Amino acid sequence: MPDVIIPGPAGRIEGKYSPGKGETPPIALILHAHPLGGGHMENVSSLMMYDIFRKRGFATLRFNFRGVGRSEGTYDQGLGELSDAATALDWIQTYNGNAPFSWVAGHSFGAWIGMxxxxxxxxxxxFISVAPPTNMYDFTFLxxxxxxxxIVHGSDDRIVPADDMERVMSKVRAQKGIDIRRQIEPGAGHMFTNHMEQLEKRIETYLDERLPIVFRERATD
Known part of the structure; x- marks a missing residue:
């Protein structure tokens, strides 16, 4: 897991990068929770999702948004952070130009940026979206x-109630053949404290089902 410094729109971006397996590994980008709420690339959820994709052979990158850790700049209400994410994806693609596809995985604020x-x-x-903040940000861009x-949400999330997530995401339109799956983890709060193993299992189970389909679809494009 080499440390990397990526030239970003607000200065350097601090990240951790794991090269993929094989000649043409897919890419995964991991996005952490809100920078002003203690979110950073070493959060338990970020580490867990990073390891899930890394162990599956993805070229995997997690990084700190501007103003977090050693990343330069200051919080920018999501606009700059989206630019940071796009820059990070560009960076990992320069080293994996033949990647068949990419995935994004994020928690809370990171889920909003990823989507x-x-x-x-x-x-x-x-995508993997954990506790998307549907009561804080507009998701009509979908x-x-x-x-x-x-999408995995906690039933006991007091920051973003599960009912609010269901209300917003149930109305999202999708292109033909696209499936946005929503799951509620009983007893989990916004940060999934004491429910990280259950969250990991849900993500692993979903990827076991979904990734073979994606590989087949991209192979025929």
Missing amino acids: QLLMRRPEVAG APCPASGL
């Missing part, structure tokens, strides 16, 4: 959503 990114980047073939993915 915006997939709307702008057709190479993103799937019109229609171009990639299938998994």
